[in-house]
Amino acid sequence: MVKKEADYINKFNQSRDIISQFLITTKEIKKDKNNKPYVEFTLQDKTGSIKARMFTNNCKKRYDNISVNNVYNIVGKIREFPVGSNKFNILIDDIRDSKKYNMDEFKRTAHKLDKHIEYFFNIQKEIKNKDMVKLLSSIFTDEILREKFINAPAAKIHHHNYKGGLIVHTNEVISICLNLCQVYEKLDKDLLITAAILHDIGKIETYDLDENNLITINRKGKLLDHIYIGANMVEQQCERLDINEEVKTKLVHMILSHHGQKELGWGSTVDPLIPEALALHHADDISAKLTKSLDNQ
Known part of the structure; x- marks a missing residue:
């Protein structure tokens, strides 16, 4: 799977749907304002990193099934949060195993x-x-x-x-x-x-x-x-x-x-x-x- 130019993290500048590959570098179970648990991830590609959140009834199971430092296909929505802040994160609908990927697409290194x-x-x-x-x-x-x-x-x-x-x-x-x-x-x-x-x-x-x-x-x-x-x-x-x-x-x-x-x-x-x-x-x-x-x- 080849990432499209618009699917690189440094190109996220508007709210929209997304299906793309990302390296998951961190995961953590947190609670929302209603005390309901959700999973927060840090996603990475070669251009940067971004926070992503997944709200699900099977929070602990999804957390346990995801391995940090592995590449996954992420299905979700890029959203501006807070609204008007020009800051973006991803609301995840689904995470799927990635069978084929080029690890160079996810290695971050200093620019110039x-x-x-x-x-x-x-x-x-x-x-x-x-x-x-x-x-x-x-x-x-x-x-x-x-x-x-x-x-x-x-x-x-x-x-x-x-x-x-x-x-x-x-x-x-x-x-x-x-x-x-x-x-x-x-x-x-x-x-x-x-x-x-x-x-x-x-x-x-x-x-x-x-x-x-x-x-x-x-x-x-x-x-x-x-x-x-x-x-x-x-x-x-x-x-x-x-x-x-x-x-x-x-x-x-x-x-x-x-x-x-x-x-x-x-x-x-x-x-x-x-x-x-x-x-x-x-x-x-x-x-x-x-x-x-x-x-x-």
């Missing part, structure tokens, strides 16, 4: 990855602080680490959840931080951009990709999380390279606090206490939330 790689490494040439230059050079001249960073996703579900998503997200955060430096000239530009480059480096040890670019959170990621992993990686590198203590402390602080205040419950172990840490948190938050919002249009 070469351009993102070029931008990422060119921006590092603008940093003047010698300790930060030495740190970044040491990390990204490691061929294995460099390759992991280029290919890693930024998440399993929430944002930039595809091969190459980490470098795309990182570049967005860098770009936002550069603009903040133009507005707020007292910000330490070298510190902020170096921290932006490294803020999610722990994700290279958090997620695994299989041959079909399907993402799983590995045991290390589940037990330690990317914030701790990344802060620990950077601290060890700084100590090995005898990086200035103040530079090391600020960079580690910014990684540990880039999800905002501890009370938000988003994973930060300390509150952002310096201006650059606050700027990094908001740049990271904008990239994640705005990307998710635009992906849902």
Whole structure:
């Protein structure tokens, strides 16, 4: 079965019927406002992902019969919800097994990855602080680490959840931080951009990709999380390279606090206490939330 151009997720811009193939990446039983259970799925093709809901009297049975990371024929309706929001999901009428499909149609990867790689490494040439230059050079001249960073996703579900998503997200955060430096000239530009480059480096040890670019959170990621992993990686590198203590402390602080205040419950172990840490948190938050919002249009 060959997907028609209009049946790719990035082409969903109006309410209509649909019969097409999708990879199911998540499934969950939820309850509507009347406390009636339904199944919510995340559907994916090579152009993006979309939420889909199935209301049925056999909710648990349908949930049990659907396997995550398999391709299915989906029969249903694309609908704008809420009305007027220009955001779309799918109301599923039926799910059928797919016997024939091309897995390449469902592998998500970064768009124009070469351009993102070029931008990422060119921006590092603008940093003047010698300790930060030495740190970044040491990390990204490691061929294995460099390759992991280029290919890693930024998440399993929430944002930039595809091969190459980490470098795309990182570049967005860098770009936002550069603009903040133009507005707020007292910000330490070298510190902020170096921290932006490294803020999610722990994700290279958090997620695994299989041959079909399907993402799983590995045991290390589940037990330690990317914030701790990344802060620990950077601290060890700084100590090995005898990086200035103040530079090391600020960079580690910014990684540990880039999800905002501890009370938000988003994973930060300390509150952002310096201006650059606050700027990094908001740049990271904008990239994640705005990307998710635009992906849902």
